[in-house]
Amino acid sequence: MGTKLxxxxxxxxxxxxxxxxxxxxxxxxxxxxxxxxxxxxxxxQGFVKNRYVGRTxxxxxxxxxxxxxxxxxNANRAEFRDKNVLLVDDSIVRGTTSEQIIEMAREAGAxxxxxxxxxxxxxxxxxxxxxxxxxxxxxxxGREVDEIRQIIGADGLIFQDLNxxxxxxxxxxxxxxQFECSVFNGVYVTRxxxxxxxxxxxxxxxxxxxxxxxxxxxxxxxxxxxG
Numbered sequence: 001m002g003t004k005l006x007x008x009x010x011x012x013x014x015x016x017x018x019x020x021x022x023x024x025x026x027x028x029x030x031x032x033x034x035x036x037x038x039x040x041x042x043x044x045q046g047f048v049k050n051r052y053v054g055r056t057x058x059x060x061x062x063x064x065x066x067x068x069x070x071x072x073x074n075a076n077r078a079e080f081r082d083k084n085v086l087l088v089d090d091s092i093v094r095g096t097t098s099e100q101i102i103e104m105a106r107e108a109g110a111x112x113x114x115x116x117x118x119x120x121x122x123x124x125x126x127x128x129x130x131x132x133x134x135x136x137x138x139x140x141x142g143r144e145v146d147e148i149r150q151i152i153g154a155d156g157l158i159f160q161d162l163n164x165x166x167x168x169x170x171x172x173x174x175x176x177x178q179f180e181c182s183v184f185n186g187v188y189v190t191r192x193x194x195x196x197x198x199x200x201x202x203x204x205x206x207x208x209x210x211x212x213x214x215x216x217x218x219x220x221x222x223x224x225x226x227g
Contacts, residue, residue, distance in 0.1 A: 001118050002034025004164035009086075009116060010038055016114065016156065019083040022046035024073075024090070024101060031118045032088035041086070046079035046108075047101075069100040081109035091119035092159075093132065095139030098152040106153075114156040121145070121159050124186040125201060127193055132183070134202040 020042045023032035026049060036043035050072050079085075085105055092098050098115060105113045121140035126132045135141045139148055149157035162184050170176055182188045 001160065001165065001168045002031035003038065004168050005031065005088075005116060005118055005158075005160045006035040006038030008161065008164065009035060009158060012158065013114075013156065017084050017112075018086045018114065020044050020046075020079065021086045021088060022079060022105075023088045024097070025049040027090040028088045028118055031090070035086070035088060035116065039086075044079045046076050046085070046105075047073045048076060049073055069097050073101065073104065075104045075108040077108045079108075080105055083110055084112040084114070085110045086114045086116060088116045088118065090117075091122060092117045092139060092148070092152075093122055094137055095148065095152050098139075098154070102153045112155040113153075115149075115152070115154045115158075117157075117159045119160055120162045120165060120184045121148075122183045124183050125198065125205070126183050127188060127197070127201065128180065128182075131205070134206045135198065136202070137206065 018039065018041055021032050021036035021039065022044050023029045025045070025047055029045075033043050087101065087105065089098065089101075092115075102113045102115065122132075122138055123135075123140045123142075125135050125138070132138075139151060143151075145157055145159065162181060166179055166181075169179070178189070180189050182193075
């Protein structure tokens with residue numbers, strides 16, 4: 001994955017003045033290391049991670065997600081000050097983490113902040129067991145790359161190509177014949193997922209629904225404690 005993405009960056013961003021490659025820990029570290037090797041740029045651990053904060057994209061409520069990013073990561077100013085940095089993340093889901101991290105990089109003194117995603121644009125919800133946001137809460141749903149870039153505040157944004165992702169996985173295991181790529185292309189392998197079902201999932205998964213669910217859980221807990 002890092003090789004394919006690194007080659008794409010070298011091909012499409014050959015004129016960019018990148019000083020350092022920094023991963024968003026921990027899942028993108030190996031990918032960023034390979035990208036740094038291909039680009040012949042320094043690799044640095046610019047963020048310190050709090051391991052006691054969970055995945056932000058599944059947390060209920062935008063305000064909580066924003067606060068959690070700041071609790072989860074701290075920027076090392078020495079790695080950002082007066083540099084053009086290439087941040088590498090494993091994926092971009094809602095865009096909350098990306099927006100906050102780019103802001104943190106600028107606060108730490110970065111001159112320019114570019115972002116590379118090791119996954120293609122996530123445009124559609126997952127229906128096979130991952131508690132992902134609804135389609136309308138996915139930042140890439142219905143948007144082009146430059147629109148996403150402007151929303152998250154990056155100076156440049158690049159995604160892994162789906163075919164490159166498939167090729168990278170197949171290279172490790174040639175026996176795999178079929179890939180479930182619905183979050184990227186909207187093609188669900190069971191062929192029984194229609195708009196009505198997606199709307200039903202939306203009613204269960206959106207922030208408003210989760211807020212009601214959380215309130216009900218609090219009320220049930222209070223009743224239990226009073227009893």
